[in-house]
Amino acid sequence: xxxxxxxxxxxxxxxxxxxxxxxxxxxxxxxxxxxxxxxxxxxxxxxxxxxxxxxxxxxxxxxxxxxxxxxxxxxxxxxxxxxxxxxxxxxxxxxxxxxxxxxxxxxxxxxxxxxxxxxxxxxxxxxxxxxxxxxxxxxxxxxxxxxxxxxxxxxxxxxxxxxxxxxxxxxxxxxxxxxxxxxxxxxxxxxxxxxxxxxxxxxxxxxxxxxxxxxxxxxxxxxxxxxxxxxxxxxxxxxxxxxxxxxxxxxxxxxxxxxxxxxxxxxxxxxxxxxxxxxxxxxxxxxxxxxxxxxxxxxxxxxxxxxxxxxxxxxxxxxxxxxxxxxxxxxxxxxxxxxxxxxxxxxxxxxxxxxxxxxxxxxxxxxxxxxxxxxxxxxxxxxxxxxxxxxxxxxxx
Amino acid sequence: xxxxxxxxxxxxxxxxxxxxxxxxxxxxxxxxxxxxxxxxxxxxxxxxxxxxxxxxxxxxxxxxxxxxxxxxxxxxxxxxxxxxxxxxxxxxxxxxxxxxxxxxxxxxxxxxxxxxxxxxxxxxxxxxxxxxxxxxxxxxxxxxxxxxxxxxxxxxxxxxxxxxxxxxxxxxxxxxxxxxxx
Numbered sequence: 276x277x278x279x280x281x282x283x284x285x286x287x288x289x290x291x292x293x294x295x296x297x298x299x300x301x302x303x304x305x306x307x308x309x310x311x312x313x314x315x316x317x318x319x320x321x322x323x324x325x326x327x328x329x330x331x332x333x334x335x336x337x338x339x340x341x342x343x344x345x346x347x348x349x350x351x352x353x354x355x356x357x358x359x360x361x362x363x364x365x366x367x368x369x370x371x372x373x374x375x376x377x378x379x380x381x382x383x384x385x386x387x388x389x390x391x392x393x394x395x396x397x398x399x400x401x402x403x404x405x406x407x408x409x410x411x412x413x414x415x416x417x418x419x420x421x422x423x424x425x426x427x428x429x430x431x432x433x434x435x436x437x438x439x440x441x442x443x444x445x446x447x448x449x450x451x452x453x454x455x456x457x458x459x460x461x462x463x464x465x466x467x468x469x470x471x472x473x474x475x476x477x478x479x480x481x482x483x484x485x486x487x488x489x490x491x492x493x494x495x496x497x498x499x500x501x502x503x504x505x506x507x508x509x510x511x512x513x514x515x516x517x518x519x520x521x522x523x524x525x526x527x528x529x530x531x532x533x534x535x536x537x538x539x540x541x542x543x544x545x546x547x548x549x550x551x552x553x554x555x556x557x558x559x560x561x562x563x564x565x566x567x568x569x570x571x572x573x574x575x576x577x578x579x580x581x582x583x584x585x586x587x588x589x590x591x592x593x594x595x596x597x598x599x600x601x602x603x604x605x606x607x608x609x610x611x612x613x614x615x616x617x618x619x620x621x622x623x624x625x626x627x628x629x630x631x632x633x634x635x636x637x638x639x640x641x642x643x644x645x646x647x648x649x650x651x652x653x654x655x656x657x658x659x660x661x662x663x664x665x666x667x668x669x670x671x672x
Numbered sequence: 673x674x675x676x677x678x679x680x681x682x683x684x685x686x687x688x689x690x691x692x693x694x695x696x697x698x699x700x701x702x703x704x705x706x707x708x709x710x711x712x713x714x715x716x717x718x719x720x721x722x723x724x725x726x727x728x729x730x731x732x733x734x735x736x737x738x739x740x741x742x743x744x745x746x747x748x749x750x751x752x753x754x755x756x757x758x759x760x761x762x763x764x765x766x767x768x769x770x771x772x773x774x775x776x777x778x779x780x781x782x783x784x785x786x787x788x789x790x791x792x793x794x795x796x797x798x799x800x801x802x803x804x805x806x807x808x809x810x811x812x813x814x815x816x817x818x819x820x821x822x823x824x825x826x827x828x829x830x831x832x833x834x835x836x837x838x839x840x841x842x843x844x845x846x847x848x849x850x851x852x853x854x
Binding site: 279280282283284285286287288289290291292293294295296297301302303305306308309410647 | 675676679680683684687688691692693694695696701704705709712713716717770771773774777788789792793820823824825
């Protein structure tokens, strides 16, 4: 199994968790739709049955009209029981929160797609140029005020089935990231001002990391199988962090469990590896927690209502039906939802009820394009035809 | 209205799982709901001929895979029955890494995507995939191999064309890169 296969598997497993859920009245609605359809297509049933016999059977039943009856009976009007309420049309984000919106370059000089990785400060963003599937090839900084793109470094060429440079972090004037292959895991660094790319460490173990961060002059990370380790930025030995066994790094100094993408209630248990303080997120009977960050968790109540709240259970806020929550929930205030009247995605502020149109439209939305949430919760970014945009959430009052 | 209690039970018990399957097949919640709805309507029509629940589920999944791989068109007929469910829907968004893969998956032709989902989500053998989709084992293997090649190398989200923009002064006409497959 190579990296692509693993990623496909994990991506699909995780995407399944983002599926819509069934309404309680679904069976009844289906029954109604089925009867209506049956009445309407009564005249065509004979033809459909004949086609089914000709088409052969599957599993002892006839696939029958799997490709649908003739177009004359489509579209079938399965009644829509959930009619979206009339709401004011959301305004474009550029008008709602102009101070938070930045336009970034979409591509570099070589036509490679640029993605925002780190908001270094109020004016500087780290961009990664890539081709294809995370084939990250170069690092740039972009000055938001001066609108200047500056190349910092080319990333070392990946060999074989190597995982391309991933998880860029900035601290102490350095940029760090990691790569992996079947035999090696490597951590790299380059000064934020540019210069030589230097290898921090090379471990003779294959496999990706799950959890990667800077920890005051050191790089901290977790292997897929767990455990938290550090290595000095200047190079040296990889050492296990005391108290980190069996845990996955979430964001330094916090590590926790469970960390599997498929696990229920990920990171409900957290440990501060510097102080030893631990935190167990409150879970009430009948509730389901979907994801926890260092500060907050999201989940559904016993009666199925989605909420976001602090790990200790305080400040619980309901998330209206149909909203999507960035993960990990590094901030609990801003969520996405589909536009009311058309495919597309908007940004919703749970504190004020403001809903802004992000300009993501059908083709992008149907391909699953959603803004990428920064793991620190500071910003979100996305590409649409008119440009590459970054929303600095800290600039929304 | 009287609903067949066994059918209602099946929908209640397996509906969410089918929506998850639909979501990885179709790539978005709208089409997932559409796909599941169509497949369940077909199941309802065949319900009395089915003997056991496990057959019902396999039957629905087969229909979904075939509909997706073959002639299923992404139509938004109207707001779907369960697109906005009564209970809260909570979606976790993927990390950047998986996000890119999710976008790359969206670029696959339908049959390749169906094969990838059956292999990596449903964990079916080549033989089972071949039988579910009504294709040969050789085709299964070649489709998987082509799909993986594409996932490794195809630019996942470049060149997307959509109408409008952040300021939406003009809502231009959208051209679809997927048009040729429709």
